[in-house]
Amino acid sequence: MTTIKDIAKAAGVTIATVSRALNNEPGVNELTRSKIVALANELNYIPNFAAKRLVNKRSNCIGIIWHGARGLFFSHWCNSLQKRADQRGFSTMISLAHPDKAIRQFSEHFIDRLIFWSSPGLPLSLSFLQQKEKFAGSMLVMGGNVLENAHRIGIDRKGAIFKAVQHLAEFGHRSIAFIGQDEEKLSGFMHGLLEFQLSYHPDFIIHYPRPSSLPEAKLLALIGKKPQERPTAFVLDSHGVLFEFNKIVRKQQVRIPEQFSVVVYDSIPEMEQVFDIPLTTVGPNIEQLTEAALDILTGDQPDAFQGRWVDMNVESELTVRESVLRPENRS
DNA sequence: CTGCGTGTCCCTGGACTGGA
DNA sequence: TCCAGTCCAGGGACACGCAG
Missing domain, CATH: 1.10.260.40 (lambda repressor-like DNA-binding domains)
Structure with missing residues (x-):
């Protein structure tokens, strides 16, 4: 060399x-x-960046800790962050290891800016909190969890699903079903039902825990009801749920949106291709999310953030495509 | 065998030198 | 005096040699 x-x-x-x-x-x-x-x-x-870091005691690198990351959102988010970080003269490094191990490894490489993805309410181990205390750089927590002495960007999942229900209600849907695994999103759904005075049916809610799969029998029972008794629309709380939903309804030759309207949480490009028609989605804008993270971590606005921790929420946006029809136009 | 001191790795940045 | 270039310390981890 x-x-x-x-x-x-x-x-x-x-x-x-x-x-x-x-x-x-x-x-x-x-x-x-x-x-x-x-x-x-x-x-x-x-x-030799290792030597540079040795001298400068810092690197122009952003470490991403995302234990157990999977799915398309992760892939799109990382791509967007990498591209935008590069434009600002930063590189990125991802660790899928346990957070306490990851934080230590990043420290060893003099990486002093970290993004920690963690779902809301996910318990954090004592050893992670100890490593976090020792970490001398700045940390940004994304995904919903809260951590002391760290920046935070939250995602308004509840508000997102509320927007989905609102959209369906505005199209005249009164019987809407929810399929998903997330408590916050279910709460947004219930809020929407109350706000728009929509009918509530316990069996219209298929809420199942991670990591189990969508209970097929429950969904089949729902779509097999008489036309006047079944929901006219579905709110699906992630693209993962959508793929399971798709697998089941395709076997039944269910047509979307002719028989059921669908709104999915997760604004990712694949949502235009899963069905024959592009799907209406709701969710945070990935580009906005990465830009907000970089604004905080790369110090582009040093005066705004000096000496205090940023705590902000990124609003979700509704992208109207072709998967919602008025109920009276259904076949 | 253990513990300690020294040198090496690679690079930066401040202090310093030599020549015009 | 100024400019171009050199010298040297220092940073953490690790290998190596030596003394006890």
Whole structure:
């Protein structure tokens, strides 16, 4: 591996001069600088970031801790963050390890900016909290959990599902079913029913715990009801639930939206392709979410955040596509 | 065998030197 | 005096040698 030493030797200068030349620092004449840059290219020099971090005690890298991450949202969010961080001169590193291990590993690599994804109410281990106390950089918690001495960006899941119910109510739906696993989203659904005075049927709510699968029998019973007794629309609380829902209703040759309208939580591009028609979705805008995170962590607004922890919620937005019809237009 | 001291790795940045 | 370049300390982890 070529080091700054090799370039210095080849250029006939000291390593400090090479360092200045390659970092565009003043104090090196242009002729020497271009000679050094040419040699660095020729010798395929790649800066040793471990050594840089050793000196600076910081890195332009954002660590992401997302234990047990899976699914499309994770993939889109990471892609968006990586792209936008790159535009700001930052790189990203992801750890899927246990949070206490991940925080320690990032510290060992002098990574001093962390994003910690954690679902609301997820218990945090004592060893994680101890590692968090020792961590000297800034941490941003996303996903709903709350942590002392850390920035927080929350997602208004309850408000998102409320918006979905509102949209369906405005289209004239009175009998809406909810399928999902998230308490907060179910609470948003119930709030919507109350607010818009929609009919409540306990069997219209299929709420099942993670990580079990959608109870097929319950869904089949629901869609098998007489037309006047069954729901006219479904609110699905994640793209994971949608895929399970899709698998079951396709077997029954159910047509969306001719027989049932559907609104799904998770604003990801795949929602345009799961069914024959693009799905109406509700959820946080991924680009907005990553931009807000980078504003906090890359210090683009240093005065705004100095000395205090940011605590904000990102609103969800409804993207109207083609999966909702008025009930009277159903077949 | 254990514990301690020293050198090495790679790079930066401040202090310093030499020549014009 | 100023500019271009050099010298050197220092950072954490680890390997190595030496003394007890």
